[in-house]
Amino acid sequence: MPGDWFPGRVPDNIVIGSNCVTDSTSTFKHFFSLREPGLTLGDDVTLWRTALSVEEDGEVVIGDHCYLANASIVCAARIEIGSYVMVAGGVTIVDSDFHPVEPAARLADAVALSSLGDRARRPPVRAEPVFIGDDVWIGPNATVLKGVRIGAGAVVAAGALVIGAVAPGALVAGNPAHPVEGDSG
Numbered sequence: 647m648p649g650d651w652f653p654g655r656v657p658d659n660i661v662i663g664s665n666c667v668t669d670s671t672s673t674f675k676h677f678f679s680l681r682e683p684g685l686t687l688g689d690d691v692t693l694w695r696t697a698l699s700v701e702e703d704g705e706v707v708i709g710d711h712c713y714l715a716n717a718s719i720v721c722a723a724r725i726e727i728g729s730y731v732m733v734a735g736g737v738t739i740v741d742s743d744f745h746p747v748e749p750a751a752r753l754a755d756a757v758a759l760s761s762l763g764d765r766a767r768r769p770p771v772r773a774e775p776v777f778i779g780d781d782v783w784i785g786p787n788a789t790v791l792k793g794v795r796i797g798a799g800a801v802v803a804a805g806a807l808v809i810g811a812v813a814p815g816a817l818v819a820g821n822p823a824h825p826v827e828g829d830s831g
Contacts, residue, residue: 663689663710673698679721681705688712688729696733704741709780720744723773728780728798736787742773743792779814788823 654671661683676699679685684700687693688710695716700706704721708714709729716735719725722742733739746752751769758768774793778784782796785804796802797814806823819826 657684659683660685660687662687663691665689666691666693668693669695676700678702679704679706695735722771724775725778726775727778728782730781731778732783734784734786734788734804737784737789739776739778739784739790741776741792742771744771746771 650670652670652672652675654674656671657674657677659679659682666687673693673696676697677684679700680702681704684705685698686707688708690711691708692713694714696714697718698706699718699720701722703723705724706719706721707726709727709731711729712727712731714733717733717737717739720738720740722744725739725741745755746769754769757763758765776790776792776794778790778796779798779800781799782802784790784802785806787804788802788806788808790796790802790808794808794810794812796808796812797816799815800812801817802808802812802823803817803819806819807821808818808823810822812818812823813825816825818824
């Protein structure tokens with residue numbers, strides 16, 4: 647990219663719609679997907695200071711007319727974002743814990759990942775797809791965890807920790823996120 651401050655490149659295994667924008671190839675610094683495609687962007691998508699950390703078997707799909715600002719998308723399996731979705735700064739969306747939850751397996755994982763370890767001996771890690779419907783707004787510093795499904799038209803308040811399903815049109819806030827009184831529109 648001309649004028650890019652980061653010496654990276656745009657991966658070959660992505661499908662990009664028309665009028666898509668990213669401010670730097672640093673967006674793809676940790677994009678390791680081997681899938682074809684590993685990333686699909688609809689039309690008119692902006693990835694501003696957004697990091698796409700995608701593991702070898704991961705796939706990210708982002709619909710039309712989406713704006714992601716200073717967000718982190720961390721994908722082991724699949725994250726799908728609908729159209730007309732706004733993702734504010736500091737948001738993190740993940741589809742896995744990226745480490746085992748059980749203590750003994752966590753220890754084995756730490757050993758396998760150490761400088762003297764063998765990464766091939768890592769215990770299995772569970773991933774569950776994330777689906778974000780159309781017309782969703784995710785506020786600053788919210789976190790969306792594995793297996794979450796957010797319905798169309800929902801609003802996730804700033805700082806919310808989303809660990810379960812969000813109904814279409816719902817407004818959720820808190821840690822853990824829960825429906826709050828009020829209109830999301």
